[in-house]
Amino acid sequence: MRSIAVSLVASLFLSLPLFASPEAWQALPAPLKAELEGVAISLYELGPDGGEVALSRGNLTETTPLRIASVTKTFVAATALRLVEDGKLDLMKPMTTYVDKAFTDILREDGYDVDAITVKHLMSHTGGLTDHAQTKTFFDIIIKDPSHVWTREQALRGAVDWSEPKGAPGEKFSYSDTGYILLGHIIEKLTGKPLAAAVRLQLGLDQIGMPDTYWELAEENEDAAKRRAHQMLDGMDTYGWSATLDHYGGGGLVSSTRDMARFFQALFSGKVFRKPETLNLMLSNEGLPADSPYRLGIFVKEEKGVTYYEHSGFWGTVVLYVPSSGRTLSGAVLDQAHFKMMRQGLMEVVASGQ
Template identity: 45%
Template sequence: MNRKELVDLVSEQRIPLALYATGQGLERPWATAAGMADEQTGRPMSLDTPLRVASNTKTFVAATILRFWERGLIDLDGPVARLVDPLFNALLTAAGYNTDRITVRHLLDHSGGLVDHTNAPEFFATVLREPQHLWTREEQVRLGAKFSAPLSEPGTRFSYSDTGYILLGDIIERISGTTLAETVRREMGFERLGLATSWWEISEPQPAHVEPRARQFFGDVDATGISASMDLYGGGGLVMSVRDLATLFAALFEGRVFDSPDTLREMLSQGSHDGAATYRLGISVDTVDGAEVYSHLGFWGTAAYYAPAQGIAVAGFAIRREARDTLVSVIRRLLAAEGWHG
């Protein structure tokens, strides 16, 4: 595939998309963007258009925990009971969760049996009815505990849980003594990597001279103005450009985040629970044309991939939730292409 074919591939989708590919396998980045970031103002999508990346945030929350682990600040296989806010521990215990058996690793790989509070019907009903409602960590943990008893015994089955990542966000703040936003920024090296269009909503101001966020949609709902507090505390929270997301993904997999290569190996290690084959510690695993790739998706329409065999990181944005499958298809076609050149 050459650069013109990449541009044509994105353009033929006839939806707003942005793609950025970088990594040690490329002499220079490949990138293209098409369509409008905001049709109302006529503002086009660009490589530096920021979007809410939602669950793409989880990868960097997990990596921050692993940064703590490599410095001996946390035991991945230690119980969360004494690490989380005592109120959260009490809420979970009252709902039947054995927090003395749920470990940090279980939260990272979604095997702790924790409910996902976003599956509670009243969660999205409130989001749509009261888009400016200011959610708190406590409110979301309380909602999850109220919604469901444990889904499984700890360490036995994969069950995706935003609530688990809220607990990880709380643990990060309690260990670091600073905000989740500040800690992730420092541990991931945002400034060192030159991530000029990335910030944590509410906790941090939008950087100067950065263009406005793209409008993002969920079906017919313009979700752009929904309070960021709905997805802020570890399961989501970051706003990034496609350039920054790909750059950070490449840095993570190419040895520019962790102090030791053993830490990345730990992050990618497979558990023994049911469903462990497709999700590790904050990262999904799959194959493209028989070659292993690592990835994560974001709810609103974002995706990031790293292909170790090629040394290529690709991040992509679509502004509509229902276009995410198309975006993933484009990225997978891109990674499967032979003869990157031009």
């Protein structure tokens, strides 16, 4: 049943100009309606010519603001690359060049060779840093007290106390929110601005046109904040969980499927960076482990011979760009349990080559 439904989602997404009305829902094939019954889902496509396709179901539309979690990393990495363009940041320098000694001293306690970890290592998840956000202790603290206010220092301390280094710098890919917390700190130091303000200014988010997008706790967007979705995890409504648990660069942004697509479309069509070679740098695997799927803030993957650039977020969000067609696809579900099905549907679209 699931494979049938996924294929039908893909075919509908390819063919329908808009799929949101109750009448259209009733016209769906029975197997698909059974699979999607009760699933709040938003799929959105933006073509190179500006054409849009939206599919939505439940209390979720292409303009519903959600916490996008790790999709934020693409925004943060792109901001760092803008600083490279301006000559303010050197990716090959050790992170100790830019990071406060108080933070590097915490990492030294756990045996990290912080003088050998470069900024590029942080951006590509190849610095050997653990991921504090994937430890049992991190989640235990959140479940016990969802309102707990996290600081950047607490997260780094957790990385040291709750886990061990994942390898030598440059040895292998190992995904790390901890590394992006440090990258966010670097951006703040070099720009003299809070991370949210630096990202917005350096990437020109206002010019792109992203009305549903803001950085929680750091930016005001009353309209979007009032509409922010209640995202579910294992039967728990996470709406009231402190945004500080994912705030300092590994996550932090609230956005919508439409806004995520608009940013990816602008980024990968050459409208964010000032120099074409910067986008090439972002997507290059030069100097990275041969088997790494990650570049600088973005996954580069292939589905049945079709290359695409992707990032997803923990709560159930994903956005991807297909360079061969110039199309951007994004998706979100309100319940994380439905994320796999949604992403499989998007992969059907990518593989179709249409």
